[in-house]
Structures are given as C-alpha cells and as structure tokens.
Amino acid sequence: MLKTFPKGGIHPPENKLTSSKPIQRLPVPKVVYVPIAQHIGIPAEIIVDRKDKVEIGQVIAKSGGFVSSNIHSPVAGTVTKLDMIVDSTGYKKQCIVIRTDAKNASNFVETEYPLKKEIALEPQKILQRISDYGIVGLGGATFPSHVKLNIKADKKIDCLIINGVECEPYLTADHRLMLEKAEEILMGIQILMYALNVPRAIIGIENNKRDAIETFKKLILQEPKIQVAALQVKYPQGGEKQLVRALLKREVPKNGLPLDVGVIVHNVGTIFAIYQAVQHNKPLIERVVTVTGKKMGNASNFWVKIGTPIKDLITEVGGMPEGTRKIVNGGPMMGKALKNTDVPVTKGTSGILVISEDEASRGETKPCIRCGECVTVCPMGLEPHLLMNLSEKGMFENAGHEDILTCIECGSCSYVCPSHRPLLDYIRFGKSIVKKLDVSKN
Amino acid sequence: MDSPPIVISASPHVHSDRTSKRIMYDVVIAMVPAFLVSLYVFGINAFIATATAVVSCLLFEYLIQKYLLKTAITIADGSALITGILLAFNLPAGLPIWMIVVGSLVAIGIAKLSFGGLGFNIFNPALVGRVFLLVSFPVQMTLWPTAVENNTTLADAVTGATTLGIIKDGLQFGETMTELSAQLPSHLNLFLGITGGSLGEMSALALVLGGLYLLARKVISWHIPVAVLGTMALMTGIFWWADPQHYANPLIHVLSGGAILGAFYMATDLVTSPVTKKGMLIFAIGIGVITVVIRLFGSYPEGISFAILIMNAFVPLINKYFKPRRFGSKIKAKIV
Ligand code: SF4
Ligand code: SF4
Numbered sequence: 001m002l003k004t005f006p007k008g009g010i011h012p013p014e015n016k017l018t019s020s021k022p023i024q025r026l027p028v029p030k031v032v033y034v035p036i037a038q039h040i041g042i043p044a045e046i047i048v049d050r051k052d053k054v055e056i057g058q059v060i061a062k063s064g065g066f067v068s069s070n071i072h073s074p075v076a077g078t079v080t081k082l083d084m085i086v087d088s089t090g091y092k093k094q095c096i097v098i099r100t101d102a103k104n105a106s107n108f109v110e111t112e113y114p115l116k117k118e119i120a121l122e123p124q125k126i127l128q129r130i131s132d133y134g135i136v137g138l139g140g141a142t143f144p145s146h147v148k149l150n151i152k153a154d155k156k157i158d159c160l161i162i163n164g165v166e167c168e169p170y171l172t173a174d175h176r177l178m179l180e181k182a183e184e185i186l187m188g189i190q191i192l193m194y195a196l197n198v199p200r201a202i203i204g205i206e207n208n209k210r211d212a213i214e215t216f217k218k219l220i221l222q223e224p225k226i227q228v229a230a231l232q233v234k235y236p237q238g239g240e241k242q243l244v245r246a247l248l249k250r251e252v253p254k255n256g257l258p259l260d261v262g263v264i265v266h267n268v269g270t271i272f273a274i275y276q277a278v279q280h281n282k283p284l285i286e287r288v289v290t291v292t293g294k295k296m297g298n299a300s301n302f303w304v305k306i307g308t309p310i311k312d313l314i315t316e317v318g319g320m321p322e323g324t325r326k327i328v329n330g331g332p333m334m335g336k337a338l339k340n341t342d343v344p345v346t347k348g349t350s351g352i353l354v355i356s357e358d359e360a361s362r363g364e365t366k367p368c369i370r371c372g373e374c375v376t377v378c379p380m381g382l383e384p385h386l387l388m389n390l391s392e393k394g395m396f397e398n399a400g401h402e403d404i405l406t407c408i409e410c411g412s413c414s415y416v417c418p419s420h421r422p423l424l425d426y427i428r429f430g431k432s433i434v435k436k437l438d439v440s441k442n
Numbered sequence: 443m444d445s446p447p448i449v450i451s452a453s454p455h456v457h458s459d460r461t462s463k464r465i466m467y468d469v470v471i472a473m474v475p476a477f478l479v480s481l482y483v484f485g486i487n488a489f490i491a492t493a494t495a496v497v498s499c500l501l502f503e504y505l506i507q508k509y510l511l512k513t514a515i516t517i518a519d520g521s522a523l524i525t526g527i528l529l530a531f532n533l534p535a536g537l538p539i540w541m542i543v544v545g546s547l548v549a550i551g552i553a554k555l556s557f558g559g560l561g562f563n564i565f566n567p568a569l570v571g572r573v574f575l576l577v578s579f580p581v582q583m584t585l586w587p588t589a590v591e592n593n594t595t596l597a598d599a600v601t602g603a604t605t606l607g608i609i610k611d612g613l614q615f616g617e618t619m620t621e622l623s624a625q626l627p628s629h630l631n632l633f634l635g636i637t638g639g640s641l642g643e644m645s646a647l648a649l650v651l652g653g654l655y656l657l658a659r660k661v662i663s664w665h666i667p668v669a670v671l672g673t674m675a676l677m678t679g680i681f682w683w684a685d686p687q688h689y690a691n692p693l694i695h696v697l698s699g700g701a702i703l704g705a706f707y708m709a710t711d712l713v714t715s716p717v718t719k720k721g722m723l724i725f726a727i728g729i730g731v732i733t734v735v736i737r738l739f740g741s742y743p744e745g746i747s748f749a750i751l752i753m754n755a756f757v758p759l760i761n762k763y764f765k766p767r768r769f770g771s772k773i774k775a776k777i778v
Contacts, residue, residue, distance in 0.1 A: 007769065012456060090450065169456065241769065254770040325449050332456040339450055355455055362457060366519070367561035369462050372717030381768040383717065403768050411454030418462040419561075425452050 002207055004232035005242040008379035010412045011234060012169050012333065014208060018292050019172045021300040023180060026316055028100055028107050032074050032307030034060065035087050035095040038346040039136040040143045041067030046096060052079045056106050057283050060096055063131070069144045070134040071096075072283035074305035076104040088329040088336050088343050095344070098307070115183050116279040119194055126195040126278050133277035134284045134347075139163055139174075139238065139267030140330060142348040145274065148264060149196065160192055160201040161247060161258070161265045165231060165238035167206060168331025171351040173288040174268050176301045178205070178212040181272050186219055188275030189226060192266070202227045203268075204247050206237060235333060236410035240265045242379055254406055269350075289313065289345055293354030295321035304345050311341035313352055325360035328353040333411045366419035374413035374423055380406050384413035384423040391430030400434045407431060465712070466520025468659045472652035473527050473707065479645040484535035488641050494539050496526030498546035506555050513559075521560045525549050528568035531642020531703060532747065533575070534585055541579055545571040565754045566714045569747050576747075604639045605698040606743035609690050618687040626694070642707075643700040653706035662710040665722040670705035671696050673730025681738060695737065704729070704746035714754045721757075721764040728753045 037043035044061035054060055054073040061071040073096075081097040100107055121129065131146035151157060162185070166174040178185060189201050205213050207230045216228040229247055236242055241252045243265060250261040258265050266274075269287065276282040285306055291313045292299040298317040310327070314320055320341075328335035329349055374384035382403060390399040404427060413423040480488040503522040507515050516522075529549055533542065549571030557563040576583045584607070605626055612622040643649070656662045675696050681689040695701065709715060709729050716725050729749045736745030 007767075010458070012458070245769075251770050254768060256770065326451075326455060327448065328453075328455055330453075333454045335453055335455065337448075337450045337452070337455065339448070353455075359456065360449055362451070363461060366462055367559065369465075369561050369712050370715075370717055371462075371465070371712040373460075375717045375766055376719075378766070379769065381766040381771075383765065385717070403771075406768065406770070409453075415454050415456065416458050416460065418460045418465055420457065420461070422452075424454070428452065 002230055002232040003246050004234050005237060005245045005379060007381055008377045008412065009234040009236065009242075010377050010415055012415060014233070015169045015294070016172050016175070016208065017170065017294070018290055018299050018301055019175050019209070021172070021176070023176050023288055023301040023303055025110065026302045026304045026308065026313065028075060029305060029308045029312050030100055031080070032098050032100065032305060033083075033085055033095050033309060033344040034071060034074065034098065034307040035085070035093045035344065035346055036061045036071060037093050038071065038142060038306070038348065039069045040141065041065070041069070041147075043094070044068060044071045046082060046094070048079050048096065050079055050081065053077075054079060054098060057285060067144060067147050069136050070132060070283070072134055072285050073098060074285040074307050075100040076106050077101040086339055086343060088338060088346065088349070090336070090339055113276070113280045113282075115187065117187060119191055121278065123195040123197070126191060129278050130274055133282070135270060135273050135277055136284070136347050137267055138269035138273060138287060138347065138350070140334065140348055140350055142346075145266070145270055148266070149192070151196065151259065151264075155259055156262055157196055157198050157259070157264055158200065158262045159248060160189065160196070160198045161243060161263055162189060162201060162203040162268055162271055163238060163240075163243055163265055164203055164205040164209070164212065164268045165243060166209070167233070167235045167238040168333055168335075168351075170292050170353050171290050171331045172292075173290045173301055173350050175209050175212055177272055177288050178209070178268055179215060182212075182215045182219055184275045185268055185271050186216070186223070186226070187279065188271035191274065191278050192271070193225065196264070198264070200225050200227070202229050202247050204229050204231055204243055206231045206233045208233045236379060236408065236412065239379065239408050239410060241408070254403070284347060287345070287347065287349070289349055290351035291317050292351060293321070293356070294359065295323075295356050296354055304349075306345060306347060308345045309341065310338065310343050310345060310352055313345070314341055314354065321354065321356065323357045324354050325357045326355040328355060333415070334409065363420035365421055368419055368421060371418060373416045373418065377412040377416050379410060379412065380408060382407055384427060385421070387430060388421060388423045388426040391426040391433075396430060396433045396437055399430045400437065404430050404434055405438075463518075463520055465661050466524060468656065468661045469524050469707070470520060470527065472655045472661075473531070473642070475648035475651045476531065476642050476645060476703070477527070479648045480531075480535070480641045483644050484641065487535040490539070491533055491535055491537060491542060491641060492527060492530040494542045495530035495533075495546055496523060498543045499523070499526035499529065499550050502547050502550040503555065506551055511555065516560060519560060522550060525554065525567045525571075528642070528707060529571045531707075532568060532572040532640050532700065534583065535641055536585070537582055541575055541582065545575045548574040561713055563713060564757065565751055566708055566711050569708055569751055573747055573751060604743065605694060606690075606737065609694070610743040613688060619690060620687065639698065640700060643698075643703045646697050646702050649702045649706060653702070656706065656710070662706070663719065663722070665719050666710045666715060666726040667705040669723050669726030670709055670730045670733075671701060673727045674701060674734055677731065677734040678738075689738070695734070699737065699744040700746050701733070704750055709750050709753075714757060716757055716760045716764065718761070718764055718766050720766075721760040724760055724764060725753050725757065728756065
C-alpha cells in the first residue's frame, strides 16, 4: 500500500496539464522588479542606488537579520528606480527596478554547469553559502533555508525529507525539475546530509509522478542511505506535518516543527538551488514556474528570472484567454489571486494559474447543514464549521481554545463544503485576531 | 486584454461540485424504491398521503417564509421535500388528510422554521411531526392497514397490527413467542415488505437499496445505520438468547418497526446528527439502546422515533465532547 497521512485530506482534480512539457527558458525581460521582501521574516536592506550598474548575481539587498535573506540581481544592468509596487500579497512593497543591459553578454549566455560530484567545502562553509546565496524554501513558504538548517546542539536530526509531493493541482514545476535535474538534486541531498551529518534521507513523491519515482529509484541504487517513497495522491500531502506523518509515522507536535521529531524537510526546488549555490556559486536568481490554465494553449514550465513581470509569462504562452476571471500566483488551493499582471515573479512563485469564469465561480453561500464534511477532511483535526462560526461571532478566545492557530490554511474545508461556506476566509480572519490577542497577553 | 473583471478572492480557488442541493436530491432519489413499494402495497392511499405531506410541507415553508418571517424562500433546496416524504413514510396509510396537513405544519413551522430554518433545527422535523400526531391522535395513528398475503390486489389491505404491536400485545396477555409466531409475518415477508406498518417502513429490501445508494453517493457514512442496527440486534439478541419465549428474535426487531427507515434515513439527517464519526457512533448506539428499551419495557411497540428525537437533543453535547483528535496533540514524542 502507498503511504499517506491518515487524517483528512481531499483529492481535487489533478489537472496537471504541463507535466510532459520540458522546462523552457523565458526570454530575459527588459526590466526586472525585485522586491526586497520575498521571504518570510525581515525584509532585506537595499544596498544599491539609482543609476548603479549591477552585475548578474551581485547582492543588491542584504539580509536584514537572522531570519532574512540576501537578494541578488537576476540580470546585469542598471538600477533605474527604487519603487513601491504591488506584489503577490496584494500590498505595496519596496522593490528594486533594474533595466537589463541588452549588450551585456552575461545576460544571454546560459552557462551549462556540468554535474559536480565532489564536495569540496566544510559543513560550516556549506551552510554559510546557503545563507549567502539567498536560498529560501521554494515550495511556496519561502522560509530562509539557513534558518531551517541551523540546528541547535540539543536537537538530533535522523532523517532528511525531500518534498517532491507537489500536491497542488495544476503545478508541475517540481515534477519537471525532478525529471530534468535528478542527478543534481541527488547531489544536493548528499551535500545536506554531509553538512548536517544526517544518516538517511527520503524523497517523497506522489504516485501520479511515476516517471520521477522511477528516475530516482534508478539513481539511488548505489546510495543505501537515500530512499524514494511513492505516496498516495492526496492533498495536502505537501504540508510538512502531513508529509512527515506519511513517511515516518511521526506526528509533529502542536505548535512544533519537524525538527522536534528529528526531521528536516526541504522542497526539491530548494535542494536544487542549494546544489547550485554550493557547487557552482550560483545565487538564487531564477526558478521554475508552471504557467498554466485550462484555456492556455501553450501552457508550460519555464526557467524564469526573479523579478520578471507575470505578464511576460502570460504573453509567452499566448496571451490572456477570453473570459479570464482570476490570475493566481501558485496553485488553485493555496495560491494568491493577483490584482494585475504587473506583479513580479518572486522566489516563492511556483506557478501562474489563469482561471476562467466557469472555474472561478463560487456557489452562493448557504447555511451550514452540519454535514461534517469539513471536519472529515481537515488534516489538522479541527472543526472548520465551528471555527468559522466563532470568528463570525467575534468569539476569538474560544476560537483560540479550539486550536484555530494550528490551521495550515490548506483550504480543504472550503473546497468540500456543500453549502459553499467561506470557511477558510473566516478562519484566516479569526487567526489574525487570535494571534494579536496572544501577543498582547504575553 | 484585461476587459473582463478580475476577481480577487482568497484561496482556495476551486471547489468540489458537491452542493447541499445535490445531497438533498440524492436523499429523495434514495427514497424512491420504498415509495414504489408503498404504492404497490397500499395503492392510491400511499400516493395521497405522500402527496399531501409533500405539498403541505412545501406550501407551509413558502407561506411562513413569505408572510410571517419575510425571509428568502428556500423551498427549492430540497429539504422540505424530504421532510414531506419522510413524514408520510412514518404515517399509516389512510390517515385522514387533515391530520397529515397538521403534522406537516408542526414539522415545518415548529420543528424547522421556528429554530431558524435548515441547518439550525435541533430535531428531525419529520419525526417531530410524526410524534406530535402520535400523541395527539393515538388511535388513528396506530390503525395499520396491512397487506394480505396471497391477495392479488394488495391495495385492498385490511386493518391489522404491526408485527411489533402483535408481539407486544401478545406478550402482555401472557402468550409466548411460539404461540405468537403463527400470527407473525415470515422473516422473508418482513424483508420484502408484505407486512403491517407505516407507509415507508414496508420493505426492508427497498430501504436498504436506497440506503446503499446514499452510502455510495457519500451522502451518509456507514457509522449511524450500522451502529443503530447493530446495537439493536445485539441487545435484543441477548434478551432473546436468555428467554426466547418472551422476547422476539433480533431479526424481527431489525426488520420491523421502522428500524431500517430510522437508521438509514432519519437518524442520518445531517443537520440533526453529530459532525464527527466518533460522535455519530455514540449518537447511534444511544438510539439503538433507547429504541430497545422502549420496545421491550415501554408502552410503544416501535420506539425508534422517540429514540432519535431524544438523541437529537444530545447532539450539541456530543459535538462538544467528541471532538476530532487535533493533529499533534497528546503524542509521545518518539524519535527512532
Ligand atoms: S462542510 Fe459546510 S455545511 Fe458541512 S459542516 Fe462544514 S461548514 Fe457546515
Ligand atoms: S481548517 Fe485549516 S487546516 Fe483544516 S481544512 Fe480548513 S484550511 Fe485546512
């Protein structure tokens, strides 16, 4: 039997339209818009000024603290502006605008890095490089990787989990990366195992990506410490806690981290970025983005420079189709709907999903018929109908006691509710207030 | 390019196509086999009773919402339709029409709308209607036209007692089960529906068929029907095993007295049953126990309607105390 997490979960239509589309290179944009807050934590501090000339890969904003990350210039060019632009969160954020130097060859020649197998650096140096080169979690959470890898002496890690689940419908960026860069990813895993002195690693991949599973299975024949596990297709298996439970039967405690049960989880994209940073001195300045939607004729996967406006991607696949109602940064379950297509691709952009009228429509909200579906599917064992009710009535203390803060915002509850209740919307609202209450109490 | 309005709403951006309306109509579909059996057994009377209940339920909902509450009209959501059918299913064929209308008014007006409408009611509306009629008009409500075996026109049913009624009365007059068994329909007839009783409880086969449809469509889960019937079988089985002359066997109990109708169609009502599977089991075991106690020691032979209503009252409490286990709570931190 395939492994999976036992409680809750749903199986929305997979719609992986682009899983057989090799990753193409998007033409280098004329102008890039690089926000300084692309990760969770403190925004980076800008260290360039207007009219400065920057090289590709040069640090343009420095990590603003421990939980922060460096930001590098994705292109060689000139800083034209330090501006405020709306990013994928819908808020205006500070960003560095760089005009690409059309004459600078480094923008256009693509260095092909040969696979480099020997690890030349000391563990400490490896971790330093991951920090220096701006690596953050590429699965969508964008948590600075060096923070995750900074393990205190009293914590023992016995397993590294590689998240190749990609449980969001439509998205195929990780899937393609696993097919095309499997050896590099494997190398990245070995680098991390060496740097952290972890005895074993498991690559978790959902069973709808058989080819990726087979690819890795072949590659690890000589690697007794690395396993590949096929997982039953179930959303939200890519959630860290669900994945750790599925693979190791260990339950991360409430308000705890995988670290508390001896595990570190990294997304395959992050592992690839770590490989490039450590072995080839390449900072995180591009990533794979799936550009997709049922009406997008040339939906595909792309290597995209950070800071590329999303409209460039949409133009590349044939323009915005008639009747588009929503443009989503990310997948349909957890992605953010965008206000416009000027928003740039950031380190956390795993996909751009264009949704048409019929798919976007949400039924009219009806009273809760207490069917319990939301309770059944909640992977965290919460009672979404109750949490919505409490948030709606302003009973935030009670919502806190009902563990509203442990909600991972997977959206499974809203997805299944036959009365189309905006459960997660209210839960998010409730969470934000409960968080404030908690802070004021302490 | 950006002519159509772009919507910015929060995730998730896709939804399953299950709607409460579809769930309701699935329940209606599931009741069709039992309805056909009632037509076959009781003929036009079954049709009249069901039609009266359905029309009055819809009409009362419409009138009360339009003129009294002045709220949105919700008769299209299918729930009043279900209440109507279920109410009729719980009545004896041939009950005076005006009584059916009164029952419908109680079900919709009092049990449903006065609580705030669909989703807010605590008690199963159809059962409230039925029990109201039972206590108000005990005579008419226990006049059971039955089908006569070997009679080609089953519609010419004669008035008789229900299986459980025969047993209850017989035992009270000191008869033993062996003596009574001659008057009872065979197990096969109980299963197929040639028996005395209310409209919808006739054929266990038809009811189970519809129940399986509900299970297949995931409208209900197995927990409630299995636990209700299982508890009943277990308890009556123990009594029967200890004293078979004075207690009917579990098969009779499960197949008659609306047990299957109650277990599959009424106890499972989404609104008035618990939300968690654990809660559902507790709820259903409660129904099973109360039903058996009423049947064996109380004054009503059937009992399941009361049992469900009593347990309905405990649902808020059950929901409060039988919560799903929170992920990551109370675990032994174990590092291998
Ligand atoms: S899924 Fe919707 S209708 Fe069902 S219990 Fe949850 S909130 Fe209520
Ligand atoms: S309550 Fe939170 S964790 Fe549970 S299903 Fe809803 S969004 Fe997911």
